[in-house]
Structures are given as C-alpha cells and as structure tokens.
Amino acid sequence: METPPLEALDEFVASFNMWAVYFGVDTPQRVAMYLAQTFHESALCKRTEENLNYSADGLLKTFPKYFKTRGIAEAYARKPQKIANRVYANRMGNGNEASGDGWKYRGRGFIQITGKSNYQLFMKGDWCEKDVVKEPDLLSKFYYNQLASLWYWNSRGLNTLADSERIEDITRRINGGLNGIADRKLLYRRFAKEFGIKKV
Numbered sequence: 001m002e003t004p005p006l007e008a009l010d011e012f013v014a015s016f017n018m019w020a021v022y023f024g025v026d027t028p029q030r031v032a033m034y035l036a037q038t039f040h041e042s043a044l045c046k047r048t049e050e051n052l053n054y055s056a057d058g059l060l061k062t063f064p065k066y067f068k069t070r071g072i073a074e075a076y077a078r079k080p081q082k083i084a085n086r087v088y089a090n091r092m093g094n095g096n097e098a099s100g101d102g103w104k105y106r107g108r109g110f111i112q113i114t115g116k117s118n119y120q121l122f123m124k125g126d127w128c129e130k131d132v133v134k135e136p137d138l139l140s141k142f143y144y145n146q147l148a149s150l151w152y153w154n155s156r157g158l159n160t161l162a163d164s165e166r167i168e169d170i171t172r173r174i175n176g177g178l179n180g181i182a183d184r185k186l187l188y189r190r191f192a193k194e195f196g197i198k199k200v
Contacts, residue, residue, distance in 0.1 A: 004045035012038075012110070015146035019127070020145050023154040026194035027198045034161035036188035037170060038110040038149055040180050048140040050107030050114070052080035052087075063087050093117025107140035111149035140154055 004012065020026065022110045025034050042048060054062060055137060056073040066087050067073040076082050077084050081103045088102030092115020094099045107114040113122065119133050129139055138144045153159070167188055171178055 002044060004039070008045040009169050010041040011142045012146065015143035016150075018143060019074075019147055019188065021160050022127070022179070023150040024159045025153065027163075029165070029197050030159050031163045031193075032191035032197060033158075033167065033170065033188060034150075035191050036184050037153075037174055038185045039172045039187055041112055043108045045110070048109055049113050050084075052106065054080075054083060059083065068143060071106060088115060091115070093120065100183060103184075104136055108136065109145045109148040111152050113139055118152070122148055125151060127147070133153070144183055154160045 055191040056077040059067040084106045085097045085102035089097040094116050105116045123132050132138050139148045158170050161170045
C-alpha cells in the first residue's frame with residue numbers, strides 16, 4: 001500500500017490527536033473508518049483542496065447535470081475556477097455563478113468541506129477561532145483541515161454509522177455517491193486489521 005508523505009502524515013496525526021476524542025472518533029472501529037475515508041478523500045494526505053481541473057470528457061461524466069453538451073463542457077474544460085462557480089452556484093449557501101462563491105467555498109480539508117453554508121456552520125463552534133468565511137483557505141491548512149473534517153464527520157452522524165460498519169452509507173454522506181468505494185473498503189480492511197477489528 002502506498003504511504004502518505006512523512007511530513008503530511010506527521011501533521012495529520014498531530015491534528016487528529018488534538019481533536020479526535022472531542023468529536024467522538026474514540027474507538028478503534030471509528031478511527032479505522034475515519035482514516036479510510038479521509039485517506040481516500042485526501043489522496044493519502046496529499047490533497048486538502050478540491051481538484052477541479054477537469055477535461056471536457058471528465059465534466060460530461062462527473063457533472064452531467066451542469067454540462068449537458070460537449071460545447072458547454074469544452075468552454076469550461078481545464079478552468080477550475082469557472083467549473084467551481086458553475087457546479088456550486090445557487091446551492092449550499094452559495095450565490096450565483098457570477099458571485100464567485102463556488103470557487104471561494106470549494107472543497108477543502110481532509111473531507112472536502114464544500115459550500116458557504118458549511119463554512120458558516122463550522123464557524124459557529126467554539127473550536128473555530130478564526131473567520132473561515134472571510135478566510136476560506138484556512139480549511140486547507142494545518143490544523144483546520146483536520147478540525148473541519150472531524151466536525152463534518154461528527155455533525156453527519158458518521159460515528160454511529162461507523163459503529164455498524166456502514167461504509168457505503170458513510171461514503172454517500174461524504175461524497176454524495178459511491179465514488180472510490182472499492183478503495184475505501186480496501187483502506188478500511190487494512191486499518192481494521194491493524195486495530196484487530198472485523199473486516200467488511
């Protein structure tokens with residue numbers, strides 16, 4: 001199994017140890033499931049900001065609702081800022097495409113917190129010392145990248161789902177579908193083995 005870069009892993013572990021218990025990720029099963037999901041979402045801790053550099057084919061496959069013709073897809077291809085502003089417009093608390101909110105509040109953190117409303121909800125907790133709505137890039141940096149992900153995990157009831165190994169349901173709540181489910185299951189089996197718990 002590929003391993004995360006040492007520096008990135010050290011930062012992940014340090015920030016995880018700071019906040020995991022606070023957010024209820026406090027049993028071997030919950031930790032194994034959280035690690036499986038965050039390692040997949042962040043490409044093994046290498047990415048804490050959403051990659052929106054799609055080709056036209058990628059846009060047609062990934063976002064068919066927003067790119068219904070090849071012509072539209074080609075006009076946006078390889079333009080991450082334009083893509084984000086189109087895909088995330090008028091939802092999750094964001095303004096329209098021209099507002100730039102889609103890009104400003106794109107996915108960040110180990111679990112890609114997305115949308116102005118999620119940034120605002122995260123900021124309401126007493127754990128948040130800075131205005132991440134005004135400074136959204138904070139969520140891609142140590143230690144807010146972990147803090148935001150643990151908050152999201154807890155706020156969506158994922159600890160309870162982890163207790164019964166409902167990995168597909170957890171994936172849907174994080175990703176909106178089952179993208180990468182095979183890799184998530186593989187990661188979970190490996191972490192579960194390390195912690196001596198049963199495998200899915």
